[in-house]
Amino acid sequence: MRIIGLTGGIASGKSSVARIMEALGGVIVDADQLAREAVSPGEPAYLSIVAEFGEGIVNPDRTINRQALGKIVFADPTARRRLERITHPAIALLAEQRLEACRKAGTQVVVYMAPLLIEAGVTSRVDEIWVVYADWETQVARLILRDGISRDEALQRLAAQMPMEEKRTYGRIVIDNSGTPEETERQVRYFWETEIKGSATSNQQPATSDQ
Numbered sequence: 001m002r003i004i005g006l007t008g009g010i011a012s013g014k015s016s017v018a019r020i021m022e023a024l025g026g027v028i029v030d031a032d033q034l035a036r037e038a039v040s041p042g043e044p045a046y047l048s049i050v051a052e053f054g055e056g057i058v059n060p061d062r063t064i065n066r067q068a069l070g071k072i073v074f075a076d077p078t079a080r081r082r083l084e085r086i087t088h089p090a091i092a093l094l095a096e097q098r099l100e101a102c103r104k105a106g107t108q109v110v111v112y113m114a115p116l117l118i119e120a121g122v123t124s125r126v127d128e129i130w131v132v133y134a135d136w137e138t139q140v141a142r143l144i145l146r147d148g149i150s151r152d153e154a155l156q157r158l159a160a161q162m163p164m165e166e167k168r169t170y171g172r173i174v175i176d177n178s179g180t181p182e183e184t185e186r187q188v189r190y191f192w193e194t195e196i197k198g199s200a201t202s203n204q205q206p207a208t209s210d211q
Contacts, residue, residue, distance in 0.1 A: 001103050002196075003110045005126030007117040009164045010157055011142040012134040013177035013184065018113045020188045024196075027107045029098045031091060031114035038090035039064050045090040052082055067147075074157050088120055095125065109196060118170050119162055130191070131171030133164055135178045 004026070008014045022028050039046045041062045049069070050058060057069045073080040095112070102110050112126050123129060134142070136158070143154040168174050173191050177184045 001099075001107055001110060002128075003099065003112055003126045005117045005123060005129045006111050006113045006132065007115060007129060007167070007170075008132030008177075009134065009139055009161055009167060010115065011139045011146060012132045012164065013142075014113055014115065014132045016181065017132045017175055017177065017184065017188055018111055020185055021111050021192065024189070024192045026109045026111040026196075027102055029095065029102070029110055029112045031095065031112065031117075034091045034094040034098070035087060038087060038094055043090070045086050048086045049083065052086065053079075070157075071153075074153075074160050077160070080160065084116075084120070088122075092122065092125075095122075099125070115161075118167060123170075128172045129170050130173040130175065131168050133168050133171075133174050133176050133178070136164065138178045139164070 004021075006014055006018055006021070008017075018026075018028050018030070037043075039049060046064065049064060053069060053072060057065050057072070059065045069083070073083050099110065099112070114120070114122070117123060117126070117129065139158060140151065140154045143149065143157065144151060147154075149157075173195065175184065175187050175191065
């Protein structure tokens with residue numbers, strides 16, 4: 001089973017790229033979704049987060065208010081590290097369970113989508129890294145539009161992450177998502193044909209012999 005680690009900066013377009021890869025045959029394991037499951041009401045990580053950050057981050061239905069929690073941790077690196085110490089082990093356990101289920105199912109290509117793949121030090125979980133890149137101003141504009149936040153808040157969130165120019169250096173494949181959706185899809189399809197299908201075809205070719 002080939003595991004592609006798909007990562008990128010906030011609002012770089014990872015989900016859009018993942019949807020294309022899924023349509024092409026990849027099975028998506030989304031670390032953000034695992035994080036939501038890990039902090040569901042009653043889960044150990046949920047109880048630890050509420051104990052650490054207080055009832056002010058809890059919605060009326062007892063779920064965690066991600067926006068309220070985000071305001072705390074994006075403004076305070078120490079708080080962010082405290083949160084990561086709680087969530088990362090819980091996410092890691094769920095990730096290993098999902099990947100093992102994919103192996104047992106005979107899945108050929110898994111796309112493990114994780115915003116903090118590099119920062120969390122879990123690159124060993126994947127076979128290779130594909131980075132979804134967007135330039136700084138594109139990230140800022142998308143973040144403001146997506147989350148309905150101010151420019152200052154968007155800049156604060158971007159400053160809390162590894163710069164895209166640095167993150168892209170980790171990618172064996174870099175997909176530039178600064179342009180139109182059509183341009184991005186062309187890139188993804190090209191890399192899928194050459195890196196995934198091309199590799200599979202090559203592996204299936206019979207060995208040649210001079211005898």
